[in-house]
Amino acid sequence: MAKISLLGIDLDGTAFTEDKKITPETEEALKKAQRQGAEIVFSTGRPFHGIPPSVIHFPGTRYLVTSNGAMTLDLEQEKPLRGNFLDPAFAEKTIRLLSEEGVIYTVFIQGYGYVPEGQFDRLMDTYKETWLRTYMEKSRRPVKDVFSQMEESASQGFGIENIWMISEIPGKRDEIASAISSWSDAHLILSSTRALEIVSPKADKGTELLAIASHLHIPTDEVYAIGDSANDIGMLKAAGHSAAMGNATPQAKEAADFVTEDNSHNGAAAAIERFLED
Numbered sequence: 001m002a003k004i005s006l007l008g009i010d011l012d013g014t015a016f017t018e019d020k021k022i023t024p025e026t027e028e029a030l031k032k033a034q035r036q037g038a039e040i041v042f043s044t045g046r047p048f049h050g051i052p053p054s055v056i057h058f059p060g061t062r063y064l065v066t067s068n069g070a071m072t073l074d075l076e077q078e079k080p081l082r083g084n085f086l087d088p089a090f091a092e093k094t095i096r097l098l099s100e101e102g103v104i105y106t107v108f109i110q111g112y113g114y115v116p117e118g119q120f121d122r123l124m125d126t127y128k129e130t131w132l133r134t135y136m137e138k139s140r141r142p143v144k145d146v147f148s149q150m151e152e153s154a155s156q157g158f159g160i161e162n163i164w165m166i167s168e169i170p171g172k173r174d175e176i177a178s179a180i181s182s183w184s185d186a187h188l189i190l191s192s193t194r195a196l197e198i199v200s201p202k203a204d205k206g207t208e209l210l211a212i213a214s215h216l217h218i219p220t221d222e223v224y225a226i227g228d229s230a231n232d233i234g235m236l237k238a239a240g241h242s243a244a245m246g247n248a249t250p251q252a253k254e255a256a257d258f259v260t261e262d263n264s265h266n267g268a269a270a271a272i273e274r275f276l277e278d
Contacts, residue, residue, distance in 0.1 A: 002278045004038040005222035008065070008209040008235050011044040011055065013228035014245055015268050020131055022054070029269035033276065034060050038224075041065060041212060043205045045189070045197065045231050047161065048073065048111030050139030063212050067108055068189060068231045069203040070161035072212065082211055084203040085159025088150065090184055094198060095146060098165050101176060106140060108162040109153045113140040126166065163198040170194075189231050197231070205231060206238030226271050228252055228263070241278075243271035 009015050009030075015022050022030075030040055042055050043065035051066065056075065063081065064073045072082040086094075091107070098105040104123050106113035113136075115123055120142035127133045143149045150160065167173045173196050177188050180198065187204065189197040205227075213223050225232070225239035228248035236242040236255040244253040246262035253259050260274070261267035 002241070002275055003222050004033050004036065004224050004275055005218040006041065006209070006213050006216065006224065007033055007038045007272070007275075008041045008043045008205065008223070008225040008227075008239065009268060010205075010227040010229070010232050010235075011042060011046065011051070013247055013263055014226055014232075015042065015055075015263075017263055020052070023266055023269070025266040025269040026272075029272040031059070033272055036276065039063070039212075039216065039218075041209060043069075043209065043225075043227075043232075043235060045191065045229075046135075047071075047108045047113055047139055050111075050113075050135055065205055065208045065212075066111065067161040067203070068187075068197060068199050069205045069208045069234070070108075070199050071111070072208045081215070082208065083159055083161075084200045084207075085161060086163065086186070086198070086200050088154060088160065090186065091150065091160045091163060092147065093183075094163055094180060094186075097176065097179065098163075101167075101172065103165045103167045103172060103176070105163060105165040107146050107150065107160060108164070109150070109160055110158045111161075113164065114143045114146055114149050115140050116146055117142045117144055123166075126168075161199070162203075164191075164195065165198075166192075166195045168194070191230065204234040206234030206236070209235050210238050224275050226260070226268050227256075241275060243267075243274070245271075 041063045045068045062076045074081045185201045187199045221240040223239045225235045225242040228245040233255045242256040243260045244256035245267045260271040
């Protein structure tokens, strides 16, 4: 039986089904791993306030990686364990570019996404027929001036976790990504066909998973990971053992040791059971 001391698992597309629930089978597999000594770390692109209480309060879970590795939290101590924030000058330059291009954008600070008031209704309308509408309502806050919000947050010691944008014009996202890449080494995540997430070059799920392992004195060979998307690739590569979901991107599948079932057929549970049996 494999010794799983640390298991990093993504939420959307992995632990969650398409209706954003953890199935009883996946929940039982996670608890089985815990009973055998595993520390479970939910690792997500979501900001803290976009994560369901059922995940935050999952029994026995202490660490949480949010905003694509920009913020790692110690839930037991109710404080950040690590933060990988965007440089303020870079963030300001990026936001001015996004404003000039007319795309919808959000700036994430302290687990919330701040949206210019004039864009908030556009954002809600973009997702009005999807589950993301409720998620956006819970995790986003409209503000009159994003720059003033950034300054106020900085004065309180809070860094910029992430900048997210979505374009209504095909190809615009890639143009913006190319422009940013020409003057920055920021970590750019193409999270959907029209969306782009911008985080610090130090922000990565894999880096954070190994940082938690180091904090707990766990060797890499006892670190496991399960994911499905572009923002999971670092975690899948960093872990000693990894599985990609059946619904994963081709790049995520290539980064993993094996491919399990999809998230509609308890793929995460099947991967955990295989890990435990190896």
